[in-house]
Amino acid sequence: MAPEPATGARRAAPVVPDPEQVLAAAQEFTALVRSGAYLGRNRAVSPKERSQWRFTFRRLIADARSALAADDPADAEVALAELIDLACAFRHHDYVRSQDPIEAAAIVVSDEVAILWRQLLDRHGFATFAATAAGQFLRWESRFGWTRSGFEKIAARESSLTEVLTGLLVVPDTWVTFTEQYLRALDDAAPRPVELPRTASERLAAEHRQRDEERRRGDRAEAMIGWHLALQERLLDSEDAALLDRIAEHPALGGPELDYFRARLAHARGDLPAAHRLVHAALERLPGHQAFLAFAQRIEAPLPERAARIVADRQRGPD
Numbered sequence: 001m002a003p004e005p006a007t008g009a010r011r012a013a014p015v016v017p018d019p020e021q022v023l024a025a026a027q028e029f030t031a032l033v034r035s036g037a038y039l040g041r042n043r044a045v046s047p048k049e050r051s052q053w054r055f056t057f058r059r060l061i062a063d064a065r066s067a068l069a070a071d072d073p074a075d076a077e078v079a080l081a082e083l084i085d086l087a088c089a090f091r092h093h094d095y096v097r098s099q100d101p102i103e104a105a106a107i108v109v110s111d112e113v114a115i116l117w118r119q120l121l122d123r124h125g126f127a128t129f130a131a132t133a134a135g136q137f138l139r140w141e142s143r144f145g146w147t148r149s150g151f152e153k154i155a156a157r158e159s160s161l162t163e164v165l166t167g168l169l170v171v172p173d174t175w176v177t178f179t180e181q182y183l184r185a186l187d188d189a190a191p192r193p194v195e196l197p198r199t200a201s202e203r204l205a206a207e208h209r210q211r212d213e214e215r216r217r218g219d220r221a222e223a224m225i226g227w228h229l230a231l232q233e234r235l236l237d238s239e240d241a242a243l244l245d246r247i248a249e250h251p252a253l254g255g256p257e258l259d260y261f262r263a264r265l266a267h268a269r270g271d272l273p274a275a276h277r278l279v280h281a282a283l284e285r286l287p288g289h290q291a292f293l294a295f296a297q298r299i300e301a302p303l304p305e306r307a308a309r310i311v312a313d314r315q316r317g318p319d
Contacts, residue, residue, distance in 0.1 A: 019073055084116065259279070
């Protein structure tokens with residue numbers, strides 16, 4: 001009897017990487033990068049590997065994603081989170097020889113976060129997801145993305161983590177649960193009380209720490225403004241509106257973006273004098289900020305002198 005015609009070999013199922021090995025490799029790589037090894041500060045990494053860092057980075061992220069399909073993917077979840085931490089750090093730290101590390105590595109940070117958060121939600125349930133993701137959200141969110149230029153191909157594919165998160169908060173109660181966890185993450189980020197300085201050198205060091213802390217508070221409020229405004233829209237007329245006040249007065253936040261959020265909140269509640277005062281304060285710090293100016297003009301708030309000059313210049317246009 002003639003043999004039956006071949007119907008084509010079945011494609012082998014992809015091999016799932018071992019999560020423990022993936023985590024070990026990710027931790028080794030991130031430690032080497034953060035130590036400066038990929039800048040040649042020690043001999044732990046060969047010159048060839050230094051030039052190929054982006055390929056290693058991409059491979060490790062792909063391995064971590066694949067390892068999420070393992071029977072016990074806990075280590076893969078940790079690995080992917082650590083690699084995302086590093087991706088976020090690339091925006092402000094020169095760990096590799098690249099003008100724009102995220103663009104060079106072709107990593108869309110928001111996509112990786114979406115994969116991780118969906119994994120945490122599906123595997124652990126909403127309560128555990130919220131407890132874990134709230135702190136990650138506060139660390140990772142970036143108002144202007146994670147590339148340094150903000151204009152190339154990868155930047156065009158990024159979305160804010162606020163957009164990623166709101167796509168997961170499909171039930172009204174989940175907004176409240178997540179916001180409560182977010183406030184706990186803010187509590188953890190708030191400055192701790194310190195002893196009063198006793199000497200001149202201690203006073204100088206304390207002033208330096210205070211300036212650094214003020215900058216961090218302002219950066220945090222700027223990164224999270226999209227989330228805060230989304231919460232205002234969602235919670236303002238609900239029985240949980242007090243959560244908005246806790247955000248507006250939280251010691252982990254500061255700077256002009258916080259004044260802007262407070263102004264928007266005051267206006268939504270009908271307190272026009274407070275809204276005028278707060279947006280005026282924000283514009284004194286950032287007189288050319290387009291969103292601040294647009295809101296101030298919409299509510300007919302008096303503008304600081306510098307902001308008024310900027311508006312007049314923009315209305316005149318180029319000479």
